[in-house]
Amino acid sequence: MEWIPLVKASYGLTEENELLKSLRSGHLQGDGPSTKKVHRFFEDHYKIERALFTTSCTDALELSALLLDLKPGDEVIVPSYTFVSTANAFALRGAKIVFADSRPDHPNVSMDCIRKLITPRTRAVVPVHYAGFACEMDELMKLAEQKNFIVIADAAQAIESTHQGRPTIAWGHMSTLSFHQTKNVSCGEGGMLIVNDKRFSLRAEILREKGTNRAAFFRGEVDKYNCVDMGSSYLASDLLAGVLWGQLQRLPELQSARHKIWKTYAEKLAPLADKVELPKLLPNTEHNAHCYYLVCKNLSERTRLNQFLKDRQIGATFHYISLHKSPYYGPKHDGRELPQSDRYTDGLLRLPLFPTMTDAEVNHVVDSIKAFFS
Numbered sequence: 001m002e003w004i005p006l007v008k009a010s011y012g013l014t015e016e017n018e019l020l021k022s023l024r025s026g027h028l029q030g031d032g033p034s035t036k037k038v039h040r041f042f043e044d045h046y047k048i049e050r051a052l053f054t055t056s057c058t059d060a061l062e063l064s065a066l067l068l069d070l071k072p073g074d075e076v077i078v079p080s081y082t083f084v085s086t087a088n089a090f091a092l093r094g095a096k097i098v099f100a101d102s103r104p105d106h107p108n109v110s111m112d113c114i115r116k117l118i119t120p121r122t123r124a125v126v127p128v129h130y131a132g133f134a135c136e137m138d139e140l141m142k143l144a145e146q147k148n149f150i151v152i153a154d155a156a157q158a159i160e161s162t163h164q165g166r167p168t169i170a171w172g173h174m175s176t177l178s179f180h181q182t183k184n185v186s187c188g189e190g191g192m193l194i195v196n197d198k199r200f201s202l203r204a205e206i207l208r209e210k211g212t213n214r215a216a217f218f219r220g221e222v223d224k225y226n227c228v229d230m231g232s233s234y235l236a237s238d239l240l241a242g243v244l245w246g247q248l249q250r251l252p253e254l255q256s257a258r259h260k261i262w263k264t265y266a267e268k269l270a271p272l273a274d275k276v277e278l279p280k281l282l283p284n285t286e287h288n289a290h291c292y293y294l295v296c297k298n299l300s301e302r303t304r305l306n307q308f309l310k311d312r313q314i315g316a317t318f319h320y321i322s323l324h325k326s327p328y329y330g331p332k333h334d335g336r337e338l339p340q341s342d343r344y345t346d347g348l349l350r351l352p353l354f355p356t357m358t359d360a361e362v363n364h365v366v367d368s369i370k371a372f373f374s
Contacts (some may be wrong), residue, residue, distance in 0.1 A: 002086070004361050006315045006329055007182045008354040010254060015246030023060075024243030031215065036241040041248050042192065046167040048142040051194035052208050054143035054234045057156045057178035057191035061089035061126075063234050064174045065154045066192060066207050067200050070095045076122040080324040080341040082128045086154045087323055092309025095123065099333060102340040105280050107348065111143075111339070112134045118147050127172075128154040131279065132184075132288035134163035139170035152176070155194070159184050159254055159309070161288040168285075173197040174204075179244055184258065184290055185251060187244040189234050207231035257355035258289035261362055265292045265351065266368045275373045284295040292351045293319070305372050306349055312368045315352055321345050 022034045035053050042051035054060045068090075070076075074159055078088040080099040100113040107130040114125060125144065127135040137153070144151050153171060156178035161168040168174040174197065179190035194210070195201050205215050211231030247254070269278060277295035281287075296302035297353045302318065309316045322341045324333040351365055 001361070001364050003313045003355070004315055004365065005354070006317055006350060006352050008356060009181045009186045010250075010257075010355040011243070011246075012250075014249055015097075015243050018242040018246035018249075020238060020242075022236070022238050023066045025180075027238055030237060032238030032240045032241065034245050035236070037245050038241050038248065040087075042169075042194070043084070046170055046194075046362055048129075048170050048194050048196055049198055050193075050201045050204065052193045052195070052204055053236050053244075054191040054193060055207070055236045055240075057154070057176050057180070057187055058085040058089065059234045060176035060191040060193040061085055061152070062232075063204065063208055064065065064176060065089045065093045066093075066231065067174070068093070068123055068150060068205060068273075070123060070229045073121055075119060076124045076126060077117050077122060078126045079128050080321050080322045080338050081107055081109075081130075081344050082154065082323065083156070084323060084326075085309070087128055087329065090124070092124070094263075094353075097329065097332070098122075099329070099338060101338040101342075102344055104173075104340050106133065106282060107131070107193075107344045108133060108135045108282075111139050114140070115143065118143070118149070122147065122149045123154055124150040124367075126152050126154055128156075128228060128287060129158035129161065129168055129341065131293065132158050132161040132168075132290035133279075133282050134158065134161055134168040134171070134285045137163050138201050138284075139169070150174075155256065156180075157183065157288075157290045160251070162286040164284045168196045168373060170196060174200060179247075184246065184254060184288060185247040187240040187247065190240050190244060193234075201227065208234045245311075247348050254355050255288065258353065261353050261357055262287075262289035264359075264362050265353075265366065268363075269294075269369065272370065272373055282332055290320050291344075294349050294351065295344065296349060297346040302347050302349050305369070308372045309365070309368055311362070314368060316349050316365075318342070319348050319350055329358075 070093045071076045076095040149171040153175040155175040158168045175194040177192040211229040214225040
């Protein structure tokens with residue numbers, strides 16, 4: 001068996017043709033014909049207020065942080081078990097980062113923990129939809145209304161998942177998506193700010209365009225454009241949008257392949273449920289088969305399993321490391337123990353999952369895991 005990577009993007013003639021269309025259009029910078037197609041797709045397909053294509057999910061998060069107009073002493077609650085961009089985007093704007101623990105039954109952030117952390121200084125809560133499983137957004141939005149804070153969902157992994165029948169990205173005042181090569185749809189690097197609250201729609205467009213009303217100028221709404229706010233350049237090239245538009249046209253095909261693999265893992269690994277923790281299906285949530293993972297009993301077991309798989313040409317890997325114990329954020333943390341975040345840090349192992357993965361490759365991964373635990 002040849003090496004099985006953790007992820008492998010699936011590109012074909014559709015993406016190649018759309019890239020060539022973008023190249024030949026003569027509009028290579030941001031907000032060209034392909035970007036407009038991408039924006040319309042998200043706004044129509046997911047019934048959202050505004051979609052803004054960016055160079056990365058990190059940039060989308062930073063753009064959302066700019067929209068908050070954070071002041072000294074403002075607090076932003078984020079999970080400790082997440083990628084560093086979730087926290088960095090708000091720390092860069094001067095926010096005090098308050099870390100929340102994960103659920104004991106799932107890597108998603110704990111609503112019980114969030115409730116205990118809300119103070120009059122809380123400006124925003126940033127849930128992360130781990131592996132495409134939506135957080136408890138209905139409860140969080142009710143709490144946000146009661147306590148007057150903004151919800152910005154890090155939905156980097158959550159395209160095509162739903163919560164209570166609605167697209168997960170349509171929950172929250174804002175959401176952010178990633179189109180990195182490791183995601184369900186990809187253009188190599190790319191992201192998106194999803195605006196679900198009209199209050200932020202026009203200003204998000206302005207801040208994304210370096211603080212100018214340039215987009216309004218190109219629509220013929222003003223006779224010249226000027227600097228009207230503070231912003232930066234978050235536009236991605238229309239070439240990237242062309243690749244992404246090609247991927248979006250293949251979305252049903254890509255998703256069907258991912259769900260087939262996820263379901264195979266779930267069914268064939270189910271007999272190991274007494275030996276290793278398997279992903280828990282959450283109520284009111286349809287996941288998007290972004291990734292399949294195991295949670296081992298401890299770091300030692302995971303290390304041994306990971307090496308066992310690598311010896312069999314399988315590219316499994318651990319995921320996040322608790323931010324509240326990181327060299328940068330550790331000294332700034334308030335000292336609370338976050339045991340679930342640490343448990344996933346030490347125990348979680350992601351398995352290979354990508355649309356072109358063959359049945360033989362999936363079965364090889366399953367058989368190897370069974371051999372380890374036997």
